[in-house]
Amino acid sequence: MASxxxxxxTGYLLEFACxxxxxxxxxxxxxxxxxIFRRGIAAVNIPFLTSLPTPVGEPGxxxxxxxxxxxxxxxxxxxxxxxxxxxxxxxxxxNPKSKLAAATRFANRVLTGIxxxxxxxxxxTVLVLRTGNYSALxxxxxxxxxxxxxxxxxxxxxxxxxxxxxxxxxxxLGASKKQTVLMLVLPAATGGLVVGIMLAVALAAGxxxxxxxxxxxxxxxxxxxxxxxxxxxxxxxxxxxxPFPDWQEQAWGAALVLVTTILALNVxxxxxxxxxxxxx
Amino acid sequence: xxxxKKSFSRAFTLLICLAILVSLLPTAAFAQTRRPIxxxxxxxxxTGDVSPIIVGGRTLVPMRVIFETLGADVNWNxxxxxxxGRKAGRVINLVIGNRTATIDGRSVALEQPAQINNGRTLVPxxxxxxxxxxxxxxxxxxxxxxxxxTDASRRRTPVAEALRLTTGGATFPFPLYTRLVTEYRRITExxxxxxxxxxxxxxxxxxxxxxxxxxxxxxxxxTDEQMAQVAPxxxxxxxxxxxxxxxxxxxxxxxxxxxxxxDVLADIYLGVITRWNDARITALNxxxxxxxxxxxxxxxxxxSGTTFIFTDYLSSIxxxxxxxxxxxxxxxxxxxxxxxxxxxxxxxxxSQLPGAIGYVELSxxxxxxxxxxxxRNRAGNFVTPTVDGTSAAAxxxxxxxxxxxxxxxxxxxxxxxxxxxxxxxxxVYRDQADAAKARAIVDFLRWAVVERNLEPFAADLxxxxxxxxxxxxxxxxxxxxxxxxxxxxx
Numbered sequence: 017m018a019s020x021x022x023x024x025x026t027g028y029l030l031e032f033a034c035x036x037x038x039x040x041x042x043x044x045x046x047x048x049x050x051x052i053f054r055r056g057i058a059a060v061n062i063p064f065l066t067s068l069p070t071p072v073g074e075p076g077x078x079x080x081x082x083x084x085x086x087x088x089x090x091x092x093x094x095x096x097x098x099x100x101x102x103x104x105x106x107x108x109x110x111n112p113k114s115k116l117a118a119a120t121r122f123a124n125r126v127l128t129g130i131x132x133x134x135x136x137x138x139x140x141t142v143l144v145l146r147t148g149n150y151s152a153l154x155x156x157x158x159x160x161x162x163x164x165x166x167x168x169x170x171x172x173x174x175x176x177x178x179x180x181x182x183x184x185x186x187x188x189l190g191a192s193k194k195q196t197v198l199m200l201v202l203p204a205a206t207g208g209l210v211v212g213i214m215l216a217v218a219l220a221a222g223x224x225x226x227x228x229x230x231x232x233x234x235x236x237x238x239x240x241x242x243x244x245x246x247x248x249x250x251x252x253x254x255x256x257x258x259p260f261p262d263w264q265e266q267a268w269g270a271a272l273v274l275v276t277t278i279l280a281l282n283v284x285x286x287x288x289x290x291x292x293x294x295x296x
Numbered sequence: 297x298x299x300x301k302k303s304f305s306r307a308f309t310l311l312i313c314l315a316i317l318v319s320l321l322p323t324a325a326f327a328q329t330r331r332p333i334x335x336x337x338x339x340x341x342x343t344g345d346v347s348p349i350i351v352g353g354r355t356l357v358p359m360r361v362i363f364e365t366l367g368a369d370v371n372w373n374x375x376x377x378x379x380x381g382r383k384a385g386r387v388i389n390l391v392i393g394n395r396t397a398t399i400d401g402r403s404v405a406l407e408q409p410a411q412i413n414n415g416r417t418l419v420p421x422x423x424x425x426x427x428x429x430x431x432x433x434x435x436x437x438x439x440x441x442x443x444x445x446t447d448a449s450r451r452r453t454p455v456a457e458a459l460r461l462t463t464g465g466a467t468f469p470f471p472l473y474t475r476l477v478t479e480y481r482r483i484t485e486x487x488x489x490x491x492x493x494x495x496x497x498x499x500x501x502x503x504x505x506x507x508x509x510x511x512x513x514x515x516x517x518x519t520d521e522q523m524a525q526v527a528p529x530x531x532x533x534x535x536x537x538x539x540x541x542x543x544x545x546x547x548x549x550x551x552x553x554x555x556x557x558x559d560v561l562a563d564i565y566l567g568v569i570t571r572w573n574d575a576r577i578t579a580l581n582x583x584x585x586x587x588x589x590x591x592x593x594x595x596x597x598x599x600s601g602t603t604f605i606f607t608d609y610l611s612s613i614x615x616x617x618x619x620x621x622x623x624x625x626x627x628x629x630x631x632x633x634x635x636x637x638x639x640x641x642x643x644x645x646x647s648q649l650p651g652a653i654g655y656v657e658l659s660x661x662x663x664x665x666x667x668x669x670x671x672r673n674r675a676g677n678f679v680t681p682t683v684d685g686t687s688a689a690a691x692x693x694x695x696x697x698x699x700x701x702x703x704x705x706x707x708x709x710x711x712x713x714x715x716x717x718x719x720x721x722x723x724v725y726r727d728q729a730d731a732a733k734a735r736a737i738v739d740f741l742r743w744a745v746v747e748r749n750l751e752p753f754a755a756d757l758x759x760x761x762x763x764x765x766x767x768x769x770x771x772x773x774x775x776x777x778x779x780x781x782x783x784x785x786x
Contacts, residue, residue: 072474235478243460244460257640259660259664
């Protein structure tokens with residue numbers, strides 16, 4: 017009797033601890049969002065989002081070029097990383113026990129553990145030093161190198177969640193391997209794939225070091241991909257460590273824009289998945 | 297009757313002749329006595345090696361004075377005896393002694409031709425000024441020619457096609473450079489866009505050595521080892537402005553202007569003096585109630601030009617500091633210290649930590665409203681960091697400036713000199729591989745430093761302008777920049 021009560025009490029206690037932890041995580045996120053919002057909202061308006069930075073002491077000035085720079089570099093990163101990542105994941109899913117699969121998994125895990133600064137240095141050495149040119153393209157490539165392992169590993173997990181019985185059923189009905197992968201496994205796993213991709217995009221959008229080392233930064237509009245490009249994290253880093261109050265305020269504003277954009281992308285992805293699941 | 301009329305008309309003629317003579321007299325007198333005429337460009341006096349003269353009511357000036365003030369390239373052709381100036385695609389030709397000049401091939405009549413006086417080529421000031429788009433006014437009462445720039449006269453065309461330069465380095469002059477590059481892009485057509493990334497002096501030096509930067513900013517001069525990585529005299533040090541490093545503190549009950557001597561400051565940073573009410577500090581500050589509080593030494597955690605200037609100063613006044621710590625953009629700090637990132641980081645730590653002392657560049661100290669130490673200089677005076685104190689430091693050392701302009705300005709002997717002062721440089725290759733880039737770099741540096749367009753911006757941000765003598769040196773250095781042996785500036 018007593019042992020049953022004790023068991024129940026332990027159960028409640030653990031449940032409570034879990035709830036508390038969950039709330040704590042939520043609270044931290046909310047506090048960060050609240051603080052960034054409170055400090056940053058004063059700086060954010062339409063001209064702030066669309067205009068170029070101004071020099072110290074000149075009023076106005078915005079983050080237009082940094083927004084575009086970040087979007088373009090994350091875009092290049094995604095364009096390179098998503099196909100590579102998903103294709104690699106399909107290979108891993110189809111040949112889970114091959115030696116190459118084991119090696120790929122190992123390489124990807126190691127890659128996710130490498131600090132982003134090192135990846136930046138790698139691309140700097142291979143591309144920037146060799147061409148003598150900082151560029152948006154190099155920035156995008158550095159971000160792609162960061163994104164590929166995250167997408168590959170998460171996509172593999174997601175593909176593996178598709179039950180084997182489904183695949184067997186598909187093959188039994190006479191579908192080819194290609195048809196099974198394209199028409200059954202991938203559609204069934206789309207939700208999870210999108211979540212993995214969003215995670216990688218959010219991570220890439222917030223990177224400072226790899227972008228600064230490869231795309232440097234600029235205070236002007238990007239005219240082509242061979243030029244240095246501004247990005248939100250580098251702008252925040254530069255402005256936040258400056259002694260000027262108006263730049264510091266703009267750093268908060270830029271942080272708010274960065275965080276809300278990533279949040280909005282995540283929410284959009286979740287909504288997309290929810291709508292899709294209802295249809296299935 | 298007739299006779300009277302005749303004599304009247306004779307007297308009248310005489311009178312007119314006299315009037316004409318009188319009216320001519322002053323100009324003739326000017327031409328002979330050379331009453332000094334000064335020239336002001338946008339409110340700033342400009343000097344040439346020969347003073348302007350007035351001939352026939354027209355001011356003539358040495359050709360270089362007017363053309364270069366307005367940012368034009370000027371050439372002298374000995375065989376055709378022609379002065380030709382080029383700016384923003386416009387070509388102006390003047391032939392010695394010829395009353396017809398041409399602007400872009402179109403003839404224009406001159407009241408006074410260009411001439412040679414004492415071996416110097418003189419050109420009519422108003423014609424050249426206005427042809428280059430400036431406004432020229434003559435203040436006869438004070439004998440001043442006022443030239444004012446207009447949007448047209450500010451326009452420059454260093455390169456034929458729009459061009460982008462990738463540069464970066466020192467954080468210290470970054471606010472100034474943001475203003476310069478924005479303004480320079482506005483006035484160049486086709487536009488020259490300069491991206492300057494504030495990545496720190498160390499990264500700037502690495503960038504110029506690896507040739508990933510077209511030019512680099514640094515507060516620390518290249519070391520001999522770094523110079524040895526490229527061919528001798530290949531990298532030029534072009535100073536742009538000077539700045540002071542302020543020693544700031546946060547001691548309860550103590551206001552601005554605490555007095556310190558060099559040895560006390562060094563001992564605080566060496567960890568010898570650890571409390572604010574140390575006898576050596578109180579002795580310097582009679583009447584100031586110093587609390588029994590621990591001194592928290594704040595220093596930069598990142599590699600920094602400000603650290604270089606500060607440790608350069610400590611090395612110059614303390615043998616022990618030089619021996620044990622030395623001067624560098626990052627050093628092994630003795631004792632217990634608190635590290636902070638960037639000037640803003642140090643300022644934030646000092647204002648938040650009671651008992652803190654820290655060094656930041658002057659504009660940060662002023663922006664963050666920190667208390668600043670009055671430091672005893674070499675002449676024995678206690679000086680607060682100011683722009684004037686910074687200029688005074690340079691004035692005391694200009695004479696000793698070496699050819700390559702790698703020099704330290706700390707601990708200057710001037711009576712008014714603030715002792716912790718440094719130059720900030722732009723590093724640029726002497727032999728340039730790309731002709732268009734070379735023209736853009738040289739024109740930018742000439743516009744900013746030699747033509748002093750950075751000065752109004754510098755003053756707002758508490759940087760001190762370079763003394764006249766240094767600007768002449770900068771010009772000489774810029775003249776050595778070349779592409780395939782062809783100098784860019786002629």
